Amino acid sequence: MIEKTYLSAGRSAPLRIRVNGRETELDVPPSKRLLHVLRDDLGLTGTKRSCEIGRCGACMVLVDGEPVNSCLAMAYQCQSKSVTTIEGLSEDGMTLVQQCFLDEGGYQCGYCTPGMIVSVTALLANDPSPADTDIQEALSGNLCRCTGYGGILRAVKKAIELKREQTG
Amino acid sequence: MAYPHGELLRSPSVWQPVSAEEAWRLKREIGTGASFVAGGTLLRTQWEAGLAPYPAHMIDLTGVAELSGCGPVDEEDGGWRIGAITTLAQCRSHAGLFAAYPLIMEAARTIAAPAVRNLATIGGNALSRTGDMATALLALDSELLWQNDAGTVLEPLSDWLDRERAGLSGAPGLLIAILLPAACRMPITPNARRRCAFHKVGRREAFIPPVVNVALNVELDGDGAVADIRISAGGGTMIPARLAAAEALVRGRLPDAALLEELHAVVMGEYAPMPDPLVGEDYRRMTAANLAAAALWQASGAGGRGPGEGEKPCC
Numbered sequence: 001m002i003e004k005t006y007l008s009a010g011r012s013a014p015l016r017i018r019v020n021g022r023e024t025e026l027d028v029p030p031s032k033r034l035l036h037v038l039r040d041d042l043g044l045t046g047t048k049r050s051c052e053i054g055r056c057g058a059c060m061v062l063v064d065g066e067p068v069n070s071c072l073a074m075a076y077q078c079q080s081k082s083v084t085t086i087e088g089l090s091e092d093g094m095t096l097v098q099q100c101f102l103d104e105g106g107y108q109c110g111y112c113t114p115g116m117i118v119s120v121t122a123l124l125a126n127d128p129s130p131a132d133t134d135i136q137e138a139l140s141g142n143l144c145r146c147t148g149y150g151g152i153l154r155a156v157k158k159a160i161e162l163k164r165e166q167t168g
Numbered sequence: 169m170a171y172p173h174g175e176l177l178r179s180p181s182v183w184q185p186v187s188a189e190e191a192w193r194l195k196r197e198i199g200t201g202a203s204f205v206a207g208g209t210l211l212r213t214q215w216e217a218g219l220a221p222y223p224a225h226m227i228d229l230t231g232v233a234e235l236s237g238c239g240p241v242d243e244e245d246g247g248w249r250i251g252a253i254t255t256l257a258q259c260r261s262h263a264g265l266f267a268a269y270p271l272i273m274e275a276a277r278t279i280a281a282p283a284v285r286n287l288a289t290i291g292g293n294a295l296s297r298t299g300d301m302a303t304a305l306l307a308l309d310s311e312l313l314w315q316n317d318a319g320t321v322l323e324p325l326s327d328w329l330d331r332e333r334a335g336l337s338g339a340p341g342l343l344i345a346i347l348l349p350a351a352c353r354m355p356i357t358p359n360a361r362r363r364c365a366f367h368k369v370g371r372r373e374a375f376i377p378p379v380v381n382v383a384l385n386v387e388l389d390g391d392g393a394v395a396d397i398r399i400s401a402g403g404g405t406m407i408p409a410r411l412a413a414a415e416a417l418v419r420g421r422l423p424d425a426a427l428l429e430e431l432h433a434v435v436m437g438e439y440a441p442m443p444d445p446l447v448g449e450d451y452r453r454m455t456a457a458n459l460a461a462a463a464l465w466q467a468s469g470a471g472g473r474g475p476g477e478g479e480k481p482c483c
Contacts, residue, residue: 029179030179030180030181030182030226031179031180031182031226032179052216053212053213053216054209054212054213054280054283054284055375057281057283060283063286066257066283066286067282067283067286068283068286068287069283069284069287071212072207072208072209072212072284072287073287074208076182076184076228077208077228077230077287119282119283122282136374137277137281137282137374138282140281140282140374140375141280141281141282141283141284141375142281
């Protein structure tokens, strides 16, 4: 006998996720993109919608601490997981990475910036002293259509430097 | 609230089997309206482009125990088993896998971008046929373990790709795992004479499908001559293939400048890309030949970058 975990729209099991530290239960279709759950159901519009096929990185969030394109992740894939959005990163005030983007002009129109900040935050959490090639790889899925990569790379390097000074 | 792609209206059912046998049975019972989904990253691009129908039923593979795990089959055998839903991020960062089969990591690091690799799986990329993983796995003599009506079936990756090339398309079941033979494993000794290289050229530097890719796995004898070699190549819509004539040419010979020139000429003739309106065939033959010659030159140590040297850890 086959048992369905979820039934079709309108009768789906609730999605339980922790978003920015808060346990959340939502009645959404299991295949709904995490991007739309965050923006439309939770009002967290800092996560940007753009390509919707995982190419541009504007919708980047952390899922259990690792960067994931929220346009690719479906609700059921996030069941019982912990999601951190750009809003969640700065709940205690601006982060060092954000400050460095501001100081170094690591943005122009700003649309890609939340995704960039999330990717850089994940990179530095895993490796506080990444090589240039590591930085390029970590940001290879984040596109800036204003082509402002120079400022972005300066911001990342400054964040690495300041973090190193902070930790002695 | 309006949903841009009508997600609410066409939301599929999601099934969550816990065994490969159950997953396969679900697919058989539901039929063509069902799609196996692991990371779903490639499927998403196919759904959005209209290349594959948005399924009415998704069979989620992430809870299927046999499909996960990555490690030695057993201590005596020396070969490795990589579960089909092992993510490309895990392939990129798994220290033990890198030490044993660095080609896997070299290919994984060129596929998509880190966040996509956190969802995308090695099984999904290999079965796409035209990604980078199939080329790397071919140079490692990999085998595929399928679940189907007969139970579990093991077959060489090259056999499955040959059938695909012949137009006998379709996976013969649910991919459970990829098996890597002990014969292609890197020796544990530091003066290892087995070397590998993976090279890719795309239309951009990163996050791009291959226009041409080449994987090479070579063992040199005590004199530096080629004792054992596997070279595979793919790119575009071509199904990756071993370059048998190129392998036969270099076997038993010293990889010196003269041999590299001969190898270049043979690969130019042997590499057979599919038609591509944007990238000329001559360019791709030349690129494959350049990459193969460079890979052998580098792997032979002439390029000064053995394991642990230079920027790339493996090649």
